Amino acid sequence: MTQAIEKYVEESRKVLDGLLQDLAESLSLDKNAFLQHFEPEQSEIKVRVNYYPPCPRPDLAIGLMPHSDASGLTLLLEFGATGGLQVHKGSDWVTLKWPNDNTLLVNIGDLLEIMSNGVLKSMWHQVRTQLDVERFSLAYFYNPPPRSAIGPVVRGGSLEEITYKKVVVEDYVSNFYKISPTTSKEAIMYARP
């Protein structure tokens, strides 16, 4: 089990590093503009297994409260069953359909929203419980080193208006958990000038 998780962490990291490069390029930034903050030896990876047991009253019990992730990127895998994960779109909660157990879902986290100066938005999401349905998910949180400072990555004037300021990753994360749960993306206000 430990070996399988270690292998998963290692392989997933390559996928996420590639995605960080693609995202930077899609914003006309240097391809390593985000990735350079995720130092291989010190960047932080946390893996959490979520278990949602069947629930006789899904109308009364939530699986995971609405939140954004205090991460750079989050890689999600679900197994056992589909359904449950909802994203907030407009004023509605939309249930995500996972095509199959081999599908990976990538979430933008608050730290990447800050680094992209708000161009990439972290997702507000929640997990509903389901009647007679047992579900597991694996959430992989990929962060820059806890003691590093991150802020908007500005290159060649492509991101002109600075909306966010520099924050130390571990300070951001500790404030995030101190004020959670919140009813909106309040934690990210910590990174507003």
Ligand SMILES: O=C(O)CCC(=O)C(=O)O
């Ligand atoms: O269970 C899921 O699909 C999502 C889990 C999640 O949002 C989290 O662990 O932060």
Ligand SMILES: [Fe+2]
């Ligand atoms: Fe999440």
